[in-house]
Amino acid sequence: GRATVRLDPAFAVGPVRPRLFGSFVEHMGRCVYTGIYEPSHPDADELGFRTDVAHLVRELGVTVVRYPGGNFVSNYRWEDGVGAKADRPTQLDLAWRSVETNQVGTDDFVDWARSVGVEPMMAVNLGTRGPSEAVELLLYCNGDPGTQWPDRRAQNGHVEPHDVRVWCLGNEMDGPWQMGHKTAEEYARVAEETARAMRRVDRDLELVACGSSSRGMPTFGTWERVVLERCFDLVDHVSAHAYYEPLDGDVDSFLASAEDMNRFIQSVVATADHVAAVRGSDKRIMVSFDEWNVWRQQGFDGESSLAVREAPELIEDVYDVTDAVVVGSLLATLLQHADRVSMACQAQLVNVIAPIMTEPGGASWRQTIYHPFALTARYARGMVLRPAVVCDRVDTAAYGPVDQLVVTATLDDTGEGGADLTVFFANRSRTEPVELTLDVAAAVGAAPGDWTLVEHLALYDDDPTATNTRLEPDRVVPRPGGARTEGDTLTATLPPTSWHCIRLT
Ligand code: AHR
Secondary structure, X not given: XXXXXXXXXXXXXXXXXXXXXXXXXXXXXXXXXXXOEXXXXXXXXXXXXXXXXXXXXXXXXXXXXXXXXXXXHHHOOHHHHOOOHHHOOOEEEOOOOEEEXXXXXXXXXXXXXXXXXXXXXXXXXXXXXXXXXXXXXXXXXXXXXXXXXXXXXXXXXXXXXXXXXXXXXXXXXXXXXXXXXXXXXXXXXXXXXXXXXXXXXXXXXXXXXXXXXXXXXXXXXXXXXXXHHHHOOOOOEEEEEEEEOOHHHOHHHHHOHHHXXXXXXXXXXXXXXXXXXXXXXXXXXXXXXEEEEEOOHHHOOOHHHOXXXXXXXXXXXXXXXXXXXXXXXXXXXXXXXXXXXXXXXXXXXXXXOOOEEEOOOOOEEEOOOHHHHHHHHHHOOOEEEOOEEEOOEEEEOOOEEXXXXXXXXEEEOOOOXXXXXXXXXXXXXOOOOEEXXXXXXXXXXXXXXXXXXXXXXXXXXXXXXXXXXXXXXXXXXXXXXXXXXXXXXXXXXXXXXXXXXXEEO
């Protein structure tokens, strides 16, 4: 069908928040071991981290990385992962029934994060542990020398504090699969007391309370209300997690997954603002969407049936073109909520439902979903604009009729050489192309002809199930998309199941 898109700098959502391009490293499967860390790999650095993977992480444009879990954190003893590597105990991780050698721990992760230029974001264990261990970890990371835990960090070779600013108060505590799963009231109390104690150490921390593990949780909505009623004054963000897959082969609904994310964010914001209203407060709690991705969970039997192994291959989903289009549309949705979503972490970074894959001792490569993330992180700059879109609708079983096109745009007019406008599109029809018309002059506020098309990159394929593999790592890559400009109008044909990045200056 035909689509017209209008953009105007007067209709701005807010500035692009760099932390929307976050990721997640969990001690799970091969994310850490043979993922970011593999001392025996030919490309390992002196600390044992793979430089080939570090290179791909930098190119991906990741800004903040959440660590060390995920479900893992809810039975983690952080003390096991610091100090001389030879003295660190091997433990059984109950979250994934895996052998944890503790060869990577807090100091190692922060060293890695700093070396690849990302901000570390830490989670504390509120499953099997509580406020006291959380405060000890905080002191270990951020404390000034003179007391036990900061001194221990200095003895372990890190005299300067790690200065970790963002802390998650547990992980998915609403989920019955979680070690130490809690009711909303139970979690709210322990999160409140942990936050209060952590703020005694450092008033200015950014604290994230656990929200819901998905919009479909039976406690969704009530959980957020109960937790925020207790923790409102003590936390800055509430988390949201969501994973999407074609359920029972329903690809049309899967392509419309951004609808779920959109409604999820709106509901969490409404709930947080309700709590604010009742308290007569103008404080705005932000949403930390700190786990999101495509994950074919229907193919995963669950944790309890896993054989106990070290660094096992766990949920190493191979992503296709359709998955990349969904990921692109989810990123666009996060940007459209940049006024209330403060952070977002794609889960996870390497091997485990990840944009980056590795072979132990061997190659590393980019999955299809790597490309929309990398291009969005690179070119979404300045202000997010709220587009006016007129397009056809696609019928979906899960969400009803939805717009065929997902659109977001950013405008950066801070540079010397005039304005940069980038528009991202996802065509989520499996059968219908879109004949796109974009009025550019209004968008950049420039005189007619005072702008140029820099680049149109498109991700699509005759085969929407095409993937990238070790043997064919660049089977699916962005390619020139064929947008044209005439006067003030940009036109392009957007094929079915496709994602696009169009840049103008
Ligand atoms: O990312 C995989 C798992 O998904 C995480 O450990 C957990 O938080 C979520 O359920």
